[in-house]
Amino acid sequence: MLSLPAPAKLNLFLHITGRRPDGYHILQTLFQFLDHGDTLDFVPRSDGRIQLCGDLPGVPTEDNLIVRAARLLQEASGTNLGATITLHKRLPMGGGIGGGSSDAATALLGLDRLWGTDTGLGKLAELGLTLGADVPVFVRGRAAWAEGVGERLSPVELEEPWFLVVVPPCHVSTAEIFSDQRLTRDTPPITLAAFREHGGRNDCLPVVTARYPEIRNTLILLNKYCEAKMTGTGSCLFGAFPNEREADKVRARLPATLQTFVARGCNRSPLHLALDKAA
Ligand SMILES: C[C@](O)(CO)[C@H](O)COP(=O)(O)OP(=O)(O)OC[C@H]1O[C@@H](n2ccc(N)nc2=O)[C@H](O)[C@@H]1O
Ligand SMILES: Nc1ncnc2c1ncn2[C@@H]1O[C@H](COP(=O)(O)OP(=O)(O)OP(=O)(O)O)[C@@H](O)[C@H]1O
Numbered sequence: 452m453l454s455l456p457a458p459a460k461l462n463l464f465l466h467i468t469g470r471r472p473d474g475y476h477i478l479q480t481l482f483q484f485l486d487h488g489d490t491l492d493f494v495p496r497s498d499g500r501i502q503l504c505g506d507l508p509g510v511p512t513e514d515n516l517i518v519r520a521a522r523l524l525q526e527a528s529g530t531n532l533g534a535t536i537t538l539h540k541r542l543p544m545g546g547g548i549g550g551g552s553s554d555a556a557t558a559l560l561g562l563d564r565l566w567g568t569d570t571g572l573g574k575l576a577e578l579g580l581t582l583g584a585d586v587p588v589f590v591r592g593r594a595a596w597a598e599g600v601g602e603r604l605s606p607v608e609l610e611e612p613w614f615l616v617v618v619p620p621c622h623v624s625t626a627e628i629f630s631d632q633r634l635t636r637d638t639p640p641i642t643l644a645a646f647r648e649h650g651g652r653n654d655c656l657p658v659v660t661a662r663y664p665e666i667r668n669t670l671i672l673l674n675k676y677c678e679a680k681m682t683g684t685g686s687c688l689f690g691a692f693p694n695e696r697e698a699d700k701v702r703a704r705l706p707a708t709l710q711t712f713v714a715r716g717c718n719r720s721p722l723h724l725a726l727d728k729a730a
Pocket of ligand 1: 462474475476477478480547582583584585586625626684
Protein backbone atom coordinates (compact mmCIF):
# COMPACT_ATOMS: atom_id res chain seq x y z
CA MET A 452 0.00 0.00 0.00
CA LEU A 453 1.15 3.54 -0.78
CA SER A 454 0.11 6.17 1.77
CA LEU A 455 0.61 9.84 0.87
CA PRO A 456 -0.23 13.25 2.38
CA ALA A 457 -2.46 15.86 0.73
CA PRO A 458 -1.32 19.03 2.50
CA ALA A 459 -3.19 22.31 2.90
CA LYS A 460 -2.03 25.55 1.30
CA LEU A 461 -2.28 29.17 2.32
CA ASN A 462 -2.57 32.19 0.04
CA LEU A 463 -0.26 34.60 1.88
CA PHE A 464 -1.88 37.43 -0.10
CA LEU A 465 -4.36 37.50 -3.00
CA HIS A 466 -4.72 40.40 -5.45
CA ILE A 467 -7.24 40.41 -8.28
CA THR A 468 -5.75 42.33 -11.18
CA GLY A 469 -8.31 41.66 -13.90
CA ARG A 470 -10.82 39.31 -15.46
CA ARG A 471 -10.62 37.14 -18.59
CA PRO A 472 -13.37 37.18 -21.24
CA ASP A 473 -14.53 33.74 -19.94
CA GLY A 474 -15.17 35.27 -16.49
CA TYR A 475 -12.15 33.72 -14.74
CA HIS A 476 -10.19 36.14 -12.57
CA ILE A 477 -6.59 37.09 -13.16
CA LEU A 478 -4.73 37.08 -9.89
CA GLN A 479 -1.44 37.43 -8.13
CA THR A 480 -0.87 35.28 -5.08
CA LEU A 481 1.80 33.54 -3.02
CA PHE A 482 1.21 29.88 -2.18
CA GLN A 483 2.87 28.14 0.75
CA PHE A 484 2.13 24.61 1.99
CA LEU A 485 1.34 23.48 5.52
CA ASP A 486 2.55 20.27 7.16
CA HIS A 487 -1.09 19.43 7.94
CA GLY A 488 -3.66 17.83 5.68
CA ASP A 489 -5.55 14.79 4.44
CA THR A 490 -4.03 11.35 3.82
CA LEU A 491 -4.73 9.08 0.84
CA ASP A 492 -3.98 5.34 0.79
CA PHE A 493 -3.60 3.61 -2.58
CA VAL A 494 -3.87 -0.11 -3.36
CA PRO A 495 -3.58 -1.17 -7.04
CA ARG A 496 -6.32 -3.21 -8.77
CA SER A 497 -5.98 -5.29 -11.91
CA ASP A 498 -9.68 -4.94 -12.89
CA GLY A 499 -9.36 -1.25 -13.88
CA ARG A 500 -11.96 -0.06 -11.34
CA ILE A 501 -11.54 3.10 -9.26
CA GLN A 502 -13.00 2.57 -5.83
CA LEU A 503 -13.07 5.36 -3.23
CA CYS A 504 -13.49 4.62 0.47
CA GLY A 505 -14.21 7.53 2.80
CA ASP A 506 -17.21 9.31 1.34
CA LEU A 507 -17.65 13.06 1.85
CA PRO A 508 -21.07 14.35 2.90
CA GLY A 509 -22.74 16.15 -0.02
CA VAL A 510 -20.16 15.06 -2.62
CA PRO A 511 -21.28 12.19 -4.91
CA THR A 512 -18.38 9.75 -5.41
CA GLU A 513 -18.23 10.39 -9.16
CA ASP A 514 -17.81 14.15 -8.48
CA ASN A 515 -15.05 13.64 -5.92
CA LEU A 516 -11.90 15.26 -7.29
CA ILE A 517 -9.94 12.12 -6.37
CA VAL A 518 -12.08 9.93 -8.63
CA ARG A 519 -12.06 12.55 -11.41
CA ALA A 520 -8.25 12.79 -11.18
CA ALA A 521 -7.91 8.99 -11.30
CA ARG A 522 -10.09 8.71 -14.41
CA LEU A 523 -8.21 11.54 -16.14
CA LEU A 524 -4.89 9.77 -15.57
CA GLN A 525 -6.29 6.42 -16.70
CA GLU A 526 -7.43 8.05 -19.93
CA ALA A 527 -4.24 10.07 -20.51
CA SER A 528 -1.91 7.13 -19.82
CA GLY A 529 -3.97 4.33 -21.35
CA THR A 530 -3.30 2.07 -18.34
CA ASN A 531 -5.56 -0.96 -17.68
CA LEU A 532 -4.92 -0.72 -13.94
CA GLY A 533 -7.31 0.62 -11.31
CA ALA A 534 -7.05 1.38 -7.60
CA THR A 535 -8.80 1.30 -4.27
CA ILE A 536 -8.22 4.70 -2.67
CA THR A 537 -8.99 5.49 0.96
CA LEU A 538 -9.39 9.15 1.92
CA HIS A 539 -8.73 10.18 5.51
CA LYS A 540 -10.26 13.70 5.53
CA ARG A 541 -8.89 16.19 8.01
CA LEU A 542 -9.11 19.50 6.11
CA PRO A 543 -12.30 21.57 6.27
CA MET A 544 -14.15 21.87 2.95
CA GLY A 545 -14.77 25.34 1.53
CA GLY A 546 -12.06 26.68 3.79
CA GLY A 547 -9.76 28.18 1.15
CA ILE A 548 -6.97 25.85 2.17
CA GLY A 549 -7.30 23.79 -0.99
CA GLY A 550 -8.31 20.41 0.42
CA GLY A 551 -10.09 19.17 -2.71
CA SER A 552 -7.35 20.44 -5.03
CA SER A 553 -4.66 18.86 -2.88
CA ASP A 554 -6.50 15.52 -2.81
CA ALA A 555 -6.65 15.67 -6.63
CA ALA A 556 -2.90 16.36 -6.92
CA THR A 557 -2.04 13.56 -4.48
CA ALA A 558 -4.25 11.20 -6.52
CA LEU A 559 -2.48 12.19 -9.76
CA LEU A 560 1.04 11.79 -8.36
CA GLY A 561 0.23 8.76 -6.22
CA LEU A 562 -1.46 6.83 -9.03
CA ASP A 563 1.25 7.79 -11.51
CA ARG A 564 3.73 6.18 -9.10
CA LEU A 565 1.48 3.17 -8.31
CA TRP A 566 0.75 2.43 -11.97
CA GLY A 567 4.29 3.20 -13.19
CA THR A 568 2.81 5.43 -15.89
CA ASP A 569 5.67 7.95 -15.66
CA THR A 570 3.60 10.90 -16.87
CA GLY A 571 5.89 13.72 -15.67
CA LEU A 572 5.01 16.76 -13.56
CA GLY A 573 4.36 19.07 -16.54
CA LYS A 574 1.65 16.84 -18.01
CA LEU A 575 0.19 16.07 -14.55
CA ALA A 576 -0.05 19.82 -13.81
CA GLU A 577 -1.81 20.32 -17.16
CA LEU A 578 -4.30 17.53 -16.37
CA GLY A 579 -4.75 18.97 -12.86
CA LEU A 580 -5.62 22.44 -14.17
CA THR A 581 -8.70 20.98 -15.87
CA LEU A 582 -9.91 19.95 -12.38
CA GLY A 583 -9.28 23.29 -10.63
CA ALA A 584 -7.10 26.40 -10.68
CA ASP A 585 -5.33 25.38 -7.46
CA VAL A 586 -4.33 21.85 -8.52
CA PRO A 587 -1.09 22.70 -10.44
CA VAL A 588 0.71 24.21 -7.44
CA PHE A 589 0.07 21.03 -5.44
CA VAL A 590 1.36 18.96 -8.39
CA ARG A 591 4.56 21.04 -8.67
CA GLY A 592 5.10 20.99 -4.89
CA ARG A 593 7.05 24.25 -4.52
CA ALA A 594 5.94 27.38 -2.67
CA ALA A 595 5.18 29.71 -5.54
CA TRP A 596 4.42 33.16 -6.79
CA ALA A 597 1.38 32.66 -9.01
CA GLU A 598 -0.16 34.71 -11.80
CA GLY A 599 -2.74 34.15 -14.52
CA VAL A 600 -5.67 32.25 -13.01
CA GLY A 601 -3.19 30.77 -10.58
CA GLU A 602 -1.47 28.40 -13.03
CA ARG A 603 1.58 30.53 -13.98
CA LEU A 604 3.91 29.49 -11.18
CA SER A 605 7.40 30.63 -10.22
CA PRO A 606 9.00 28.78 -7.30
CA VAL A 607 10.02 30.98 -4.35
CA GLU A 608 11.93 30.54 -1.10
CA LEU A 609 10.01 32.10 1.78
CA GLU A 610 10.44 32.14 5.54
CA GLU A 611 8.78 29.07 7.05
CA PRO A 612 6.89 30.41 10.08
CA TRP A 613 4.37 28.53 12.19
CA PHE A 614 0.78 29.35 11.42
CA LEU A 615 -2.28 29.36 13.62
CA VAL A 616 -5.22 28.57 11.34
CA VAL A 617 -8.78 29.29 12.49
CA VAL A 618 -11.75 27.70 10.73
CA PRO A 619 -14.83 29.93 11.12
CA PRO A 620 -18.10 27.98 11.41
CA CYS A 621 -19.19 28.40 7.77
CA HIS A 622 -18.36 27.16 4.25
CA VAL A 623 -17.59 29.69 1.52
CA SER A 624 -18.17 28.84 -2.12
CA THR A 625 -15.33 30.17 -4.30
CA ALA A 626 -17.67 30.71 -7.28
CA GLU A 627 -20.07 32.79 -5.14
CA ILE A 628 -17.31 35.20 -4.02
CA PHE A 629 -15.88 35.54 -7.53
CA SER A 630 -19.32 36.41 -8.92
CA ASP A 631 -20.10 39.11 -6.30
CA GLN A 632 -20.65 42.55 -7.92
CA ARG A 633 -18.78 44.27 -5.09
CA LEU A 634 -15.48 42.43 -5.69
CA THR A 635 -12.71 44.79 -6.88
CA ARG A 636 -10.84 43.48 -9.91
CA ASP A 637 -8.42 46.30 -10.65
CA THR A 638 -5.54 46.05 -8.20
CA PRO A 639 -2.36 47.14 -10.04
CA PRO A 640 0.09 44.23 -10.49
CA ILE A 641 3.04 44.18 -8.06
CA THR A 642 6.41 42.42 -8.03
CA LEU A 643 7.63 39.83 -5.53
CA ALA A 644 10.19 42.39 -4.31
CA ALA A 645 7.38 44.90 -3.65
CA PHE A 646 5.44 42.22 -1.74
CA ARG A 647 8.50 41.41 0.38
CA GLU A 648 8.88 45.12 1.22
CA HIS A 649 5.27 46.27 1.67
CA GLY A 650 3.21 43.06 1.95
CA GLY A 651 -0.13 42.57 0.23
CA ARG A 652 -3.80 42.07 1.07
CA ASN A 653 -6.62 39.72 0.20
CA ASP A 654 -8.97 41.47 -2.25
CA CYS A 655 -11.74 38.96 -1.43
CA LEU A 656 -11.84 39.89 2.26
CA PRO A 657 -14.29 42.86 2.10
CA VAL A 658 -16.83 40.77 0.14
CA VAL A 659 -16.41 37.70 2.36
CA THR A 660 -16.79 39.66 5.62
CA ALA A 661 -19.84 41.49 4.21
CA ARG A 662 -21.51 38.17 3.36
CA TYR A 663 -20.43 36.19 6.44
CA PRO A 664 -20.74 37.88 9.87
CA GLU A 665 -19.15 34.75 11.45
CA ILE A 666 -15.95 35.41 9.49
CA ARG A 667 -15.99 39.14 10.31
CA ASN A 668 -16.32 38.35 14.03
CA THR A 669 -13.60 35.68 13.97
CA LEU A 670 -11.28 38.14 12.17
CA ILE A 671 -11.87 40.79 14.85
CA LEU A 672 -11.11 38.21 17.55
CA LEU A 673 -7.90 36.89 15.93
CA ASN A 674 -6.68 40.44 15.23
CA LYS A 675 -6.44 40.97 19.00
CA TYR A 676 -3.51 38.53 19.07
CA CYS A 677 -1.81 38.78 15.67
CA GLU A 678 -2.08 40.25 12.18
CA ALA A 679 -4.94 38.05 10.96
CA LYS A 680 -5.25 37.24 7.25
CA MET A 681 -7.65 35.21 5.13
CA THR A 682 -6.60 32.47 2.68
CA GLY A 683 -8.15 32.20 -0.79
CA THR A 684 -11.83 33.09 -0.80
CA GLY A 685 -12.09 32.05 2.87
CA SER A 686 -13.33 30.88 5.23
CA CYS A 687 -10.02 30.09 7.01
CA LEU A 688 -8.08 32.86 8.75
CA PHE A 689 -4.47 32.65 9.85
CA GLY A 690 -1.67 34.40 11.70
CA ALA A 691 2.11 33.80 11.47
CA PHE A 692 4.36 33.14 14.48
CA PRO A 693 8.13 32.67 14.85
CA ASN A 694 7.73 29.30 16.60
CA GLU A 695 5.19 26.65 17.55
CA ARG A 696 5.02 27.74 21.19
CA GLU A 697 3.88 31.28 20.34
CA ALA A 698 1.22 29.93 17.97
CA ASP A 699 0.01 27.42 20.60
CA LYS A 700 -0.21 30.19 23.22
CA VAL A 701 -2.66 32.20 21.10
CA ARG A 702 -4.55 29.05 20.15
CA ALA A 703 -5.10 28.31 23.87
CA ARG A 704 -6.68 31.76 24.34
CA LEU A 705 -9.31 31.28 21.64
CA PRO A 706 -12.75 29.89 22.52
CA ALA A 707 -12.74 26.07 22.59
CA THR A 708 -15.79 26.11 20.31
CA LEU A 709 -13.65 27.42 17.41
CA GLN A 710 -11.94 24.84 15.20
CA THR A 711 -8.22 25.67 15.04
CA PHE A 712 -4.89 24.06 14.22
CA VAL A 713 -1.21 24.96 14.29
CA ALA A 714 1.07 23.92 11.41
CA ARG A 715 4.44 24.78 9.93
CA GLY A 716 4.71 26.66 6.63
CA CYS A 717 6.67 24.61 4.06
CA ASN A 718 8.36 25.67 0.83
CA ARG A 719 8.45 22.03 -0.32
CA SER A 720 5.21 20.08 -0.27
CA PRO A 721 5.03 17.20 2.24
CA LEU A 722 3.62 15.15 -0.69
CA HIS A 723 6.88 15.44 -2.63
CA LEU A 724 8.99 14.74 0.47
CA ALA A 725 6.94 11.54 1.04
CA LEU A 726 7.25 10.48 -2.62
CA ASP A 727 11.05 10.97 -2.47
CA LYS A 728 11.15 8.81 0.67
CA ALA A 729 9.00 6.07 -0.89
CA ALA A 730 11.17 5.95 -4.05
C1 LIG B 1 -9.09 31.50 -4.77
C2 LIG B 1 -8.03 30.44 -5.02
O1 LIG B 1 -8.15 29.40 -4.09
C3 LIG B 1 -6.67 31.07 -4.85
O2 LIG B 1 -5.68 30.11 -4.72
C4 LIG B 1 -8.19 29.87 -6.39
O3 LIG B 1 -8.08 30.86 -7.39
C5 LIG B 1 -9.48 29.09 -6.56
O4 LIG B 1 -9.13 27.87 -7.09
P1 LIG B 1 -10.13 26.63 -7.15
O5 LIG B 1 -10.88 26.49 -5.87
O6 LIG B 1 -9.31 25.48 -7.65
O7 LIG B 1 -11.15 27.16 -8.19
P2 LIG B 1 -11.88 26.40 -9.37
O8 LIG B 1 -12.50 25.14 -8.84
O9 LIG B 1 -10.97 26.35 -10.56
O10 LIG B 1 -13.04 27.45 -9.69
C6 LIG B 1 -14.17 27.68 -8.87
C7 LIG B 1 -14.91 28.88 -9.42
O11 LIG B 1 -14.23 30.08 -9.03
C8 LIG B 1 -14.16 31.02 -10.09
N1 LIG B 1 -12.75 31.35 -10.35
C9 LIG B 1 -11.76 30.52 -9.95
C10 LIG B 1 -10.43 30.84 -10.17
C11 LIG B 1 -10.14 32.08 -10.81
N2 LIG B 1 -8.88 32.45 -11.05
N3 LIG B 1 -11.15 32.88 -11.21
C12 LIG B 1 -12.45 32.55 -10.99
O12 LIG B 1 -13.34 33.30 -11.35
C13 LIG B 1 -14.87 30.41 -11.26
O13 LIG B 1 -16.18 30.91 -11.28
C14 LIG B 1 -14.96 28.93 -10.93
O14 LIG B 1 -16.13 28.39 -11.42
N1 LIG C 1 -11.79 15.24 -2.32
C1 LIG C 1 -12.46 16.36 -2.07
N2 LIG C 1 -12.24 17.05 -0.95
C2 LIG C 1 -12.90 18.20 -0.70
N3 LIG C 1 -13.83 18.72 -1.50
C3 LIG C 1 -14.11 18.08 -2.64
C4 LIG C 1 -13.43 16.88 -2.97
N4 LIG C 1 -13.89 16.48 -4.16
C5 LIG C 1 -14.82 17.38 -4.54
N5 LIG C 1 -14.95 18.36 -3.64
C6 LIG C 1 -15.87 19.55 -3.77
O1 LIG C 1 -15.05 20.73 -3.88
C7 LIG C 1 -15.55 21.78 -3.04
C8 LIG C 1 -14.37 22.68 -2.61
O2 LIG C 1 -13.59 21.96 -1.72
P1 LIG C 1 -12.20 22.42 -1.13
O3 LIG C 1 -12.00 21.71 0.15
O4 LIG C 1 -11.11 22.30 -2.14
O5 LIG C 1 -12.47 23.98 -0.86
P2 LIG C 1 -11.48 25.13 -0.64
O6 LIG C 1 -10.49 24.77 0.41
O7 LIG C 1 -12.29 26.36 -0.43
O8 LIG C 1 -10.72 25.21 -2.01
P3 LIG C 1 -9.89 26.37 -2.66
O9 LIG C 1 -8.94 26.93 -1.69
O10 LIG C 1 -9.21 25.62 -3.77
O11 LIG C 1 -10.92 27.37 -3.12
C9 LIG C 1 -16.23 21.06 -1.90
O12 LIG C 1 -17.25 21.83 -1.34
C10 LIG C 1 -16.78 19.78 -2.57
O13 LIG C 1 -18.07 20.00 -3.08
